[in-house]
Amino acid sequence: MNKILFLLLTIFSIDCQAQETEKFNLGFENQSKKTSLTDGWFKWGDYELSIDSIAHSGRNSGKITSDQTGNSFGSIAYKIPANYAGKKIKLEGFMKIKNVEKGYAGLLLRVDGNGSSLVFDNMQNQNITGTKDWQKYTISLDYPEEGENIFIAGILSGKGEAWFDDFVLSIDGENVQTLKEGKKELSKVQLDKEFDNGSLIAFSKLTSKSMDNLALLGRIWGFLKYHHPEIAKGNYNWDYELFRFLPTYTKAKNDMDRDKLIISWINSLGEIEQCKNCKSTDKNAFLKPDLNWIENQNDALKQKLLHMYDNRSQGKHYYVGMAIGVGNPEFKNENPYSSMTYPDDGFRLLSLFRYWNMIHYFFPYKHLMDEDWNKKLSEYLPLFIHAKDELEYELAAIQLIGDIQDTHANLWGGGDKTDEWKGKNYPPVHVRFIEDQLVVTDYYNEELQNEAGLKIGDVITRINGKPIQEILKEKSKYYPASNVPTRLRDISADMLRSNSNKIEIEYISNDAKTQNKSLKLYPKDSLNIYRWYRKSDGKSYKKLDNNIGYVTLQTIEEEDISRIKSEFIDTKGIIIDIRNYPSTFVPFSLGSFFVSSSTPFVKFTNGNVDNPGEFTFTNSIEIPSQGKTYKGKLVVLVNELSQSQAEYTSMAFRAGENTTIIGSTTAGADGNVSAIMLPGGLRTMISGIGVNYPNGEETQRIGIVPDIEVKPTIKGIREGKDELLEKAIEIILKQ
Known part of the structure; x- marks a missing residue:
């Protein structure tokens, strides 16, 4: 008995010593204070965080629980100083999820330096949803030498619950719990603090010569x-x-x-x-x-x-590099000066200079702009210098960003005043521009249908007395996009927003009679707006009548692909719906089903840090042929919601031997993106590589041009039809 007791005490002592030697509380076990989270962990986002007894090992795990709407995200995060040398950083951790929908769950790894995120991955592209027991997940990234802080986290976006446990962070294969810290020598840039509190630049009246x-x-x-x-x-x-x-x-x-x-x-x-x-x-x-x-x-x-x-x-360049294996620019060591919500005259001038030159030397589509980029410095100097407050500065930046005509480019972060200006309250209905008119196409919350008093197919003609076309003219310059259909896509989401609790609208219903009503608006978090266009319809594939296969890429998973190939091999035709953003990368794995031999489908242009402004073509990339080739017709559905990876995937399917693409102009923004930080904490992006067909034909701004143009009609919306799907079926059945 004494021997057993001694053995247990020894094991307990060793276990305690092991826990004490851990520098970082990555297993959620240490809790020295009576707080809701264990030591070192903190909250990002809006969801409820807690420590739970459902653990992968030990006593505790970290848990995220969404709210009822599932319209936001939550993250349980931990910060570690980046006082380590190395080339690669890896985060491993265990995650368990329950009823995750309308978003995703995952691990998160981010390294920050000089006020901005240097590398980042949150596993969003893996589309982890549903209910899954404890599984191990891994993120691996290049470890930037200029990193100052490492953030590790669990994240839940959308609706559901997620548990996290047993995180392990390693650099070049060495666990940071035992890895020796090295003292980092600050660069000359980091040591220069002279203007940290302001530029001391104030412009008085400036002449045209100035x-x-x-x-x-x-x-x-x-x-x-x-x-x-x-x-x-x-x-x-x-x-x-x-x-x-x-x-x-x-x-x-x-x-x-x-x-x-x-x-x-x-x-x-x-x-x-x-x-x-x-x-x-x-x-x-x-x-x-x-x-x-x-x-x-x-x-x-x-x-x-x-x-x-x-x-x-x-x-090697301190301020710019090219992403390994891709070739899009990585703008490094660009301080966002986030504490300056309204930057002074000098920092606003810096913002213009920084952005203009990034585009001038490293944007692959400068030649496709409607207006000469060389004239934009002079044009925007007054807007940036004379911006009298935070809102005017943000709007000046949005207009400049819009002039590169790239749907990837928008004000993705730091635009708080712009968001307030657009309106804090939202309509209960989803609207789209159909046949150049603003049409009600859905309800965010079915229970508000009667209160809204609008039917699907109703056409809104005026808002607060203003004609829709007049509002469009006023708003267009604040909605960056590659082309008009995509701009209308983005404007439509905000057309009915307001800081008032209601707006007055004029509309035409089925009876063609003009009517007026007050439309009640709601706070965003009370509506089910979250990624409306990506709402799930369950399984990614099904058989339609007449032996036709249907696949939607918005919910496709890697394991679906082999089943699609085996179950649809003898169908008359397959319809692939890409009026969405693909949840899994399928150009090669599914594209190979439609070619009988290796077929080129895309080539890129890459910039050059050694000769800024030079862009050269890469070799073409080919879709390989693997196994049985599909002999039936392939019809691909696209529209203005088809963007970036969706467009790239469409190009891959176009290489098929019996492919017809139908629909309308896509978003016209393809290729890997590059992040840009501007003073005031503004965050934007650009398409960082040129994407072309093998013959050199471009896709930027043009989008994926359908072989047959088919657009929804107001009549079809009112009748609940999917006119693109109906046309696809017609094409397949036609002999």
Whole structure:
């Protein structure tokens, strides 16, 4: 008995010592205070967090419980200083979920540095939903050397419950619990704190000549940022160097004085050594660097800038890199200055300069813009400099972002005042533009149908006395998009928003009689708005009448693909619905079903850090043929909701030997995205690579052009028809 007791006490002692040696409470076991969460864990988002006894091991797990609407997210998070050296970072953890729908659950791994997220993954693209017992999940990312903090978390988006336990974080295979911390040496950029509390720049009345000089400075500043070897090494905080130079520059008496100041500034940055491996622009480059503006400068400045170009930085760059294996730009070490919700004059100017030059040198679709990007610096200087408050600054940024005409580009973060300006209250009905008219197409909450007093198919003609077309003209510039159908898609979601509790509308119902009514509005969290267009209809595939297969990509899972191939091999035709965002990446796994031999379907253009502004084609990527080839007809459904991965997938299916794509213009934004941070905590993105058919034909802005255009009609909406689906069936049955 004494031996058993001694053994138990020994085991208990060893267990306690093991727990004490753990630096980080990643198993949720340590709780030194009477708080709702165990030590070190904290809350992101809106959902309820708790410590639960349903654990994978030990006594505790972390639990997230959604609210009744499922319109938001919750995350249980832990912060670890990034005081470790290495190349790869990996998070492992166990997760259990119950009734997760309208979203996803997953682990989250994020490394932050210099005020922005450097790498990030939340497993959203794995679309983990439903009810699942404890399973181990893993996230692996490149570990950025400039990282300052590591965040690990469990996340639940949508509706349901999720439990998390036994997180393990490792760097280059070494567990951080035992990994020795290394002292990181701060870069010269990080040590420069002079303007952390403000730029000290305040513009008084600016003449047209002053504006021209600022526009030139914006070009010079950006050119030096991406070409000067010393800046590329991280030897200068290039944001703050702008603020140091501006007071002197704005006092220039004439062009000669101005140019001397610029040359002196360039000389102060250090001697430019001869570049022995700088290559000339590829003669076959799809896009070439735009140096025409340099040719327009006086001879001394022109020669200085051309010398810089001929001896530009090569290789690793402090402010930009290219994603490994993809080639889209990664804008690094760009401080978002998030604490400055309304940045001062200097920081607003910096915002314009930063964004304009990122687009000028690293956006693959600059040539497809309706307006000349070279004119945008001068055009937007007054809007940014004279923005009198946070809202005007946000709206100026949105308009600038909109001018690149890329549906991936919008104000995805930091636009709080813009969101308030659009209205805190929402309608109970979903509306879309059908046949150029604003049409009621659904209800967010069925129980509000009678109270709304509107029927599906009703056409709204006026809001608070204003015609719909007039409202569209006012709003359009604040809704960035690649093309008109996609802009209408996004505007429609906000057309009926207001800060009032109700709006007055004029509408036409089935009887073609114009009517007026007050439409009650509701707070967003009381409506089931969350990703309306992705609402699930259960299983991803089914048999229709007449031996026709139907597949929707919005709920498809990897395990569905083999079943689809086996069950649909002898059907007359297959309809694949991509009027949604695919939940699983299927271009190759499912696309291979429709080709009898390896078939090219896409090629890309990539930028070049060593020669900013140069874009060259990659080789074409092919869909492989695997196993039995489908012999029936394939009809693919697309519309303005088909965006990015949906468009890429459509291109893969188009390579099939008997494919017909029907519907209407897609969103026209394909390819991997690159995040951009701007002062004031504004976050946007761009399409970072060019996406083309093998013959070079572009998809950006144009979208996936259907072989047969089919659009829904108001009559069809009123009758509850899916006119695209009906047309697809007709095509398959036609001999």
